[in-house]
Amino acid sequence: MTVQTALLWILPSLQLLCSAQRTPRLKFHLKDVPAVRFDSLQRFTAHFHDERSASLYIGMTGRVVHLSFxxxxxxxxLIPLALDDNSKDSCKSKGTLSPDLCRNVITVIERLNVSAIIICGTHAGSPSCWFLHDNGTQLATDREGHGIVNDGRGISPPSPTQPHAxxxxxxxxxxxxxxSFLGNGAIQRSYGRLKSLKTEDKWLQAPGFVEAAWIKMKDSSKDEIYFLFSESNGNEASERAVRSCIGRVCKVDEGASKSPQDSWTTFLKAQLLCGFPAELRYFNKIQDASVLLVEGDPQRSTVYGIFSSLWNSSAICAYSQADIDWAFKNPKLKGFTGSLPASPKPGTCGISNVPRNVLTAIRNYPELEVSILPVKDRPLYVVKHTSYTKITADxxxxxxxxxxxxxxxxxxNGKIHKVLHNDGEAFIISELSPFQTEAPVSAMTLDPSTGHLFVGTPLETVRLPLANCEVYGRACWQCVAARDPYCGWHQVSKTCVSVAGAENDTESEILQSIKQLNISICDGEAGLMSFDKEPKMLTVHSPAYLYxxxxxxSYHAVYTWSYNQKDRFSCTIQDDSCPLIFNRHLPVSSGEFRCIASEDGLEEVLAVYNVRFSGSTHPDQTGTAIIIGLLAALSLV
Incomplete structure (x- = not known):
């Protein structure tokens, strides 16, 4: 084979390398993880975990399931919350088309205080709430032993298909x-010692809420509550018919003392942009969001969001809390042309008596003129033909x-991507497949204190370790090349270990290379890595095709095959293999074939075959290709 021909064969692999960063570097099918499989397809949107515990509450239809891992x-x-016959019959008499509308689908589970967990459900179109007390599995009851039912309007939607947070x-x-009971969507506060408040109808336009977050400031009177949602964009057509927003209220908002309606006095909202402005290409609908809070320094916190487009792709955008905070603390109200006092500015937290003209301005013009742009004014990355559904951050x-x-x-399709966000860039560390059946990931809850991630689909729920370091391999370079901040190579024990679990060891004993792949820190493990099995001897009876x-x-590596350690051939990844296939268009002679993976200066030999032909040295007809391929595959197990 000539050098020119070899280059032509390698070119497709180099093109694949250019897009490799958008794909997971490693893929793992996880087994033996704690899991629960449900008997039938479940519609649940409530997923609550008590931090530092091994328990998980899952809201389903007519019940809550408490799991203890x-x-x-x-x-x-099992905590049953079935409908009574009267509520069920009343709902059916209205002639609703969907069976879910006449059931009690649990949509909200939150811990209000140390002794009470609130549970709310659709309750056949009349949202209701209950409380768990004692050990967290007993419903609060009246003197006659009946479960105490509270009004859940504005907390749970009447239909399980309506998004909420x-x-x-x-x-x-x-x-x-x-x-619909509260008009055109609403954000409200209920329970507790603070005054009940809600947004006015005209402030939101058919919103679809995905997440709520508590932003803690150094001065707790300045604490804010964020809401992330999509909403109708007026009369815009096509992909611009929907836009994404972030809304915010102050935790200590007391409402207007003389207001005829108990409305927020600090509510403001701003549009979130995610896309490529230079190309006029945007991802307009937010699907889910997560706020990564930095304790003691809220300005360094980050809001992450999944955004979708009409062209079957998903984008991850990151927003600096400092940028969001600046926009809300220096508000220029969209459409407002009047004058306002220099202080207090609209939406200022910790102000007990807001001037009437400021309240009027907020009431009529609650949106900021400025839009919130992502870090570096572009998405972290975009994935095509993959729909992202849920996100959480650590x-x-x-x-x-x-x-x-x-x-x-x-x-x-039930996968989890583990992604490193470093200096504005994204690196997809791995793809995890923990479920028996493919189904959309519908719930994710992370607990850094115990080092676990709880993930659910409508069919299964699993608990995964955040640091599953042993999957990376038994060599230093394999552990370091993973670029997983949770894991590092322990030079004394010669194993890939959890950094948090080895925190008592000195820093010099743990090797990591997070910002870029650099295995030179592994002594004696640079250059070409050898394959740890003996070469497989194959005798091929000609004529035959060879597979x-x-x-x-690593799915970020370029795979090539060498012939007698000289000529190079390209291959195309098919599922979990990059096979070498010879036919009449690419004949081959007896010799040694090696599969080599190349990635950022690292080369690893993954397979070695010594092939001998018993007949003609240039096979040109079909023969025992399938048998050879199967035998070769078995040799790698």
Missing amino acids: GHGNVSQT TIAVEGSLYSATSD QVKGANHDYYPVLFVGTG LPCPVK
């Missing part, structure tokens, strides 16, 4: 729904004591 097993406690803050419940302390944001992103499999480890 142990070592290798999961115990279940809730968060409990210091005994108060902040909820956002597109509930702040991970590396061996060098620096902190790295790591995202966990759920997909529409040699090669296991794919």
